[in-house]
Amino acid sequence: MAVVESLSHSGICVHDLKQAEDFYCGILGATVHSRVNFKTQDALKGRSVHTSLMLSDYLFAIMLSEDWMSIPPMELLRGENRVRHAFCVPRKRFGEIVDSLSENKVAFEGPVTHPVSGPFGESVYFRDPTGNFLEVVWRRDEATAYSEVQALGHGGAG
Amino acid sequence: MMRSVKPPVLPIRAIAHTVIEVADMDRALAFYGERLGLRVPLESWPDGDELCLTCPSGQRLVLRQSDSPRTLPDSGVHQAYRAGPAAIGRIVQSLAADSIAVERYREDRPAEQDDNCYFSDPDGNRIQLIAQPQIAEPGLFGIDHTAVQASDMEWIEDFYGAKLGLSVEHRVGWNTADYVRARAWGEGKEDMAPGTRRWDERYRDIPGGKPGQGRRVPRPNVQVFYRMGDAVLGIFMALRHEQEPPPHQAKGTPRVAYWTDAAALDRTAEILADARIAALGPVRHGAKSPISSSLYFRDPCGNFVELCAEASS
Numbered sequence: 001m002a003v004v005e006s007l008s009h010s011g012i013c014v015h016d017l018k019q020a021e022d023f024y025c026g027i028l029g030a031t032v033h034s035r036v037n038f039k040t041q042d043a044l045k046g047r048s049v050h051t052s053l054m055l056s057d058y059l060f061a062i063m064l065s066e067d068w069m070s071i072p073p074m075e076l077l078r079g080e081n082r083v084r085h086a087f088c089v090p091r092k093r094f095g096e097i098v099d100s101l102s103e104n105k106v107a108f109e110g111p112v113t114h115p116v117s118g119p120f121g122e123s124v125y126f127r128d129p130t131g132n133f134l135e136v137v138w139r140r141d142e143a144t145a146y147s148e149v150q151a152l153g154h155g156g157a158g
Numbered sequence: 159m160m161r162s163v164k165p166p167v168l169p170i171r172a173i174a175h176t177v178i179e180v181a182d183m184d185r186a187l188a189f190y191g192e193r194l195g196l197r198v199p200l201e202s203w204p205d206g207d208e209l210c211l212t213c214p215s216g217q218r219l220v221l222r223q224s225d226s227p228r229t230l231p232d233s234g235v236h237q238a239y240r241a242g243p244a245a246i247g248r249i250v251q252s253l254a255a256d257s258i259a260v261e262r263y264r265e266d267r268p269a270e271q272d273d274n275c276y277f278s279d280p281d282g283n284r285i286q287l288i289a290q291p292q293i294a295e296p297g298l299f300g301i302d303h304t305a306v307q308a309s310d311m312e313w314i315e316d317f318y319g320a321k322l323g324l325s326v327e328h329r330v331g332w333n334t335a336d337y338v339r340a341r342a343w344g345e346g347k348e349d350m351a352p353g354t355r356r357w358d359e360r361y362r363d364i365p366g367g368k369p370g371q372g373r374r375v376p377r378p379n380v381q382v383f384y385r386m387g388d389a390v391l392g393i394f395m396a397l398r399h400e401q402e403p404p405p406h407q408a409k410g411t412p413r414v415a416y417w418t419d420a421a422a423l424d425r426t427a428e429i430l431a432d433a434r435i436a437a438l439g440p441v442r443h444g445a446k447s448p449i450s451s452s453l454y455f456r457d458p459c460g461n462f463v464e465l466c467a468e469a470s471s
Contacts, residue, residue, distance in 0.1 A: 016333040037331075038311040038380055040396045046360040046375075049331075066337040066375070 009059040010085065011050070013069060014130040020062045021051055023128050027104050028087065028097075028136075030055045055087060071131035077109040078125040079133030086135035091121060094138045098124055116140070119150060167323045168426065170386035170416045173301045174449070174466045175210070175218035176237055177413040179227035180281045183209055186221050189279050193252055195245070195297015202446040215240070215300025218448075222411045229282035230307065234353020234381065234394030236276070238286035238302040242293035246275055249287065249297070253277055263351035266330040267383050267392065276351065284352070303383075303390035304414045307353065308459035309402075311380050314393050317457050321429055324384040324391075330354070331380035331395075344376025353394040354379055389416055393461075402460030408438040409454035415464035423453045423465050430455055440467070 014020040024030040033052040036042050049064040072079060089097055094111070101108045101124065110124035123137040141147045180186035187209060190196045196211035196219055203210035209221045219237075229235070241249070250260050261276040275287040286302075293299045308314045318324045330336055342348045343355045360373045380395040391414065403410050423440040430437040438454040453465045 015335075018329060018332045035312055038395070040309040040399055043356060043358060043377075043379075043395065043397060046358040048360075049337075064332070064337070065334050066377075068334060068338065 009061065011061045011063045012085065012128070012132050013063045013065045014128065014132070015065060015069070016129065017049065017051060017062060017064045019129045021053075024053050024055075024062065027100050027106060028055060033059065058087075060085070069130075074127065074131060077107060077127060077133075078135075079127075082133055084125075084133035084135055086123070086137050088142075089136055089138055090142055091138040094122060094136070097136045101126060119147060166425070167325070168386065168418065168465075169422050170324075170389055170418050170465075172388040172417050173217055173304065174415040174417045174464075175220050176301060176304055176415070177208065177220040177222055177411045177462075178237065178279075178281075178283050179224035179229065179411050180221050180279070180283070181223070181225060181227055182280070183221055183223050185280050187211075190219060190221070194239075194249060195295070202444075202448065204443040204447045204449065213239075213298055213300045214295045217301045219301070224411070227281045227283070228412055229278075229284070230400070231278060231282040231284055232352055233307045233396065234305050234351070234379070234392065235307055236284035236286050236305050238270075238288055238304070239298040240290050240293060240300050240302045241287050241298050242295060243289050243291060245293070245296055245298070246287050246289055250275060261349075261351075263349055263354075265351050266336070266354055266378065266381060267328050269390075274351075286351075303392060305353075305392035305394060306412075306414070306461040307394045307396040307400075308457070308461065309396045309399060310459060311382065311393070311395050313458040315382065318384055318391070318393075321433060322426065324386055326382055327385040327390065328383040329381070331378045336378040340376045340378045353397070354381065356397055386416065396459075403456065403462075405456075406436045408436045408456060409464075410456065410462045413454075413462035413464055415452070415466050418465050418467065420451060420467040423451060423467055426455075426465060427453055 021032065025032065030053040033054045035051045036047050037049040049066070050061045052059060052061045072082065098111060106126050108124045108126035111122040112125070113122050114120040119139050119141045121138040121140050123135050125133070125135050127133055187199070190211055191198065196213060199209045199211060203220070207222065211219045211221070213219065253260050258277055262274060263276055265271060265274060270288070273289050276284060278284050288302045290299070319326065340355055343350050356377055356379045358375050358377050360375055379397065382393050384391045420440070427437055427440060435455060440451040440453050442451045443449050449466045449468070451467045454462070456462050
């Protein structure tokens, strides 16, 4: 039986690709790696419509949904029973993210402080323009080169 | 925290002229002059190989002879003219009398959603008429916008937006609403203008796949519209690869020319030189020419552009 090793990349479905690009690049600091389906060659191949973004060394794609998706009420900032992407920042830059959210009038919940016994320090929870749940967290073990996943029951608040 | 730095805005005032290719100059002259009401050729036009017709707005349509006119009739490429409702009625009647097809497609750009009329000249150059109630002239009044096609919309946005500083008025193909609407076209419920929709065969080229494995889906074709003063440029993604002119060729046809000022010509020449994009000019024209000087270049997908300065600028 194959054993998967790590997360390679992820995809986030959105309703407006331009608006999503502006959000992830302008507020979270991502850079555009590539866009698909904005060239004749892509259309001829029948490819999906998406933009690949880089956040440091993490690759994720914002995928244009070709149909309307069910979106939880926008006042719900911290999702339950739905995927949430949590991105790490160094502790010293955590405040920049909070400031960026405030400056760009992005509603958020937090910062939420996690128990000191766990690996997470603080988190903020918010949503992208489509309504996808997002989190930015700094980790208490950020100085450690490798930390094994801790046993369940650490009491993390996120 | 947007990180991009916007370049200076290129101060374009309006479309000065468009140059189209035709196989038979006399036939085209009769079509645009007698049928559509443009005025007789301007003798002081700087290029002796071209015939220049004038609109009441002062804008010009320039005809250039070509044995194989580049008209791309199945694409989104077209020229759009403003005319009064009565003039459009007369033109449509005249076309019908000669069994020339007139279509009433729908478009994606909000400003062109309704009240459109399309037909082609004898060489296949597609013409759109846009009704403006305040216009009383008996024929075409002026050029509203032009549309070209491109094989790479990222290059296009980099060139016209990041390098030349033009502002996007409208994009098509970037949001779910466009894809949902395209299904209506796929179901035969909307008659959309050529170049605005396409059938995609999803993942047609999967390695190891079988012929015909892809699922056919109706999609919006990617479009971007730039507004510059009174001018609009629409750019449609090409749905097949066409032979483009060579990158070093700065002047050619078909071509769209815009009015700007002499300083903008010099500044744009510098921008193009920095980007290693071939340009010709600014070229000074003769004293009788309606244009003082021109800068010629082509965009990254082979569309020819001209910036013109008037004698007084």
